[in-house]
Amino acid sequence: MVTIKDVAREAGVSAATVSRVWNDSDLVGPETRERVAAVAARLGYSPNGAARSLRTKGTRTVGVLLPDLHGEFFSEVTRGIDQTARRRGFHLLVSSSHSDQQEANAALRSMRGRVDGLIIMSPDGDAQRAIARLPATFPVVLLNCGVGVGRDSLTIANYDGARSMVGHLARLGHRRIAMIAGPERNHDSDERLRGYRDALQEVGVEPVPELQVRGDFREGSGYEGVSRLLAGRVCPTAIFAANDCMAIGAMSALGDLGLDVPTDVAVAGFDDIPLARFMSPSLSSVHVNIAQLGERATQRLLDAIANESASDPLHEELKTHLVLRRSCGAQGTGAARDPELQPRSQGNAP
Amino acid sequence: MVTIKDVAREAGVSAATVSRVWNDSDLVGPETRERVAAVAARLGYSPNGAARSLRTKGTRTVGVLLPDLHGEFFSEVTRGIDQTARRRGFHLLVSSSHSDQQEANAALRSMRGRVDGLIIMSPDGDAQRAIARLPATFPVVLLNCGVGVGRDSLTIANYDGARSMVGHLARLGHRRIAMIAGPERNHDSDERLRGYRDALQEVGVEPVPELQVRGDFREGSGYEGVSRLLAGRVCPTAIFAANDCMAIGAMSALGDLGLDVPTDVAVAGFDDIPLARFMSPSLSSVHVNIAQLGERATQRLLDAIANESASDPLHEELKTHLVLRRSCGAQGTGAARDPELQPRSQGNAP
């Protein structure tokens, strides 16, 4: 490994000068700068991150703690975080798939001194204890954990989104609206369920316990959810799933049972993953800009790291909006005429 | 931040002893060990990673370089890498969403001295130049880049998978089999296309240029691909898409055109993402264990880091297998009777 001393010797200057060149200090003569830069390039020098961190107290690294997350959500939130961090010269130390407090704890501990701040997503609250042990001055942004105690936090407008989707179903004439909720003790899940219940109340529909079942946010549980719903004495005319994966599982189950969506049963999901519009029938959903969630969280964290003057904890909620397609029976357009059928970024297609 | 000196002072020992306790050296008395451990716990001490790295030359961190990757693939490969790394006490420094050489280069440079080894996924070869500049002794594992020059590499059995799927379609009687390929200059895409062409040759079907179109691995491009295919003079009776997302887009387009899958046109994909079995009709696909790809890559890398005796570069190929569902017209079972309908891990469902 080529160090700062190697460059210094080769360029005939002191290590301090090389350091100055590298850090764009203006306390260095133009032709010295050029010579040093040339030598550094020739030798393929780049500074040792550990030494730099030790000296400057900064790591230019953001820690990201994620729960056991599958699919689209994970990749999109990471994309948002990564792009924002990189744009501002920060690295990402990622730790995902934490199934319990123990693991979250260990992960947090081992990140000490390796990151300047943390983005923590822990919808089931497993990381709460570990977070509490962190110094209050250490920058942390909470994702989808509800309003954190004394910490910056970001959430999706779960309640509003669920409430307006269920309201929409009710306005279409549905009264027996079922919900396939997410896991218990999950913040997103709880809020979406609350939105569902309140929406029913607002239109004067008595909530029926048999019309509320729980899944785990994955396709299979949506599939099974339908069996349990149809086994009950009241048959739903509409099903609202707490996310798109479960909604897709539900549609699959309905299809296998010979029921037509939306004629026999209307279906709606949450998240609006890219696949939603390509289902048949296309899936109505509550649109969430997931990458933006990661982006905003990172911006807030990096600002906190830069300012270091601890301001009051801020809570931000990301707005959602309904995307009505065929599965809920409200609109008759297929994917071809979906106004949102736009590539999200430049593709590689000819 | 509490340092090793704080603990030493508080416990009435030298810093060296604290270090020994922390690193499980047996050169320390039992009651000293206990006392130091207690103080460390009380003070909430954990060693500064930067200082440790500087001294030991090791970072216990693996760098992960990923291209601009969407959806299931990204999250699964990361999961595999993360779990394996964590089990062996390693962190993950992730840099994703690189769209060109420039960015990949910058990311690689900035990881210098911060990681002990690298897992690089660069199916379009954008990172090749940067990799070549790395010291030959620096541990690197290539993912889906083909057989790397002088580097360990892992790939999916793209060619075999595509070939056997197309062979299967031919055995079902199809002759006009179209392909919606992936982007050009992408290793996975190239190999899957090659498998398609060879399979056709083997059954004595002359390849028709009009039956080969390109997409970008996303749903929208599969949708558009169908328009272009059906605009040609030869109408395909089967469509093989280079991945499931494009296959789903294709099915959506066929549905919008009033064509039935599989009666009018058979469809098959690649990857077998969890959603595939919940499509209607359920999607036939080439199954790939993506998480395992990440897992194997990490094992190989960590072994290389541990051994440090550079052995010959190894190339490993991950087997695939066909999962035949309804979309290709071979089997008549819905998702309910799909033998593979098993939860991939414990869910949170009641």
Add this chain to the structure above:
DNA sequence: TTGTATGCGTTATCAT
């Protein structure tokens, strides 16, 4: 404008 000296927190070497 440049060089010298010091210390960041830790571990390894040597001494005791």
Add this chain to the structure above:
DNA sequence: ATGATAACGCATACAA
């Protein structure tokens, strides 16, 4: 079994 000390590579206060 434990302590003192040096060194890892870099950035900075201070000297020149």
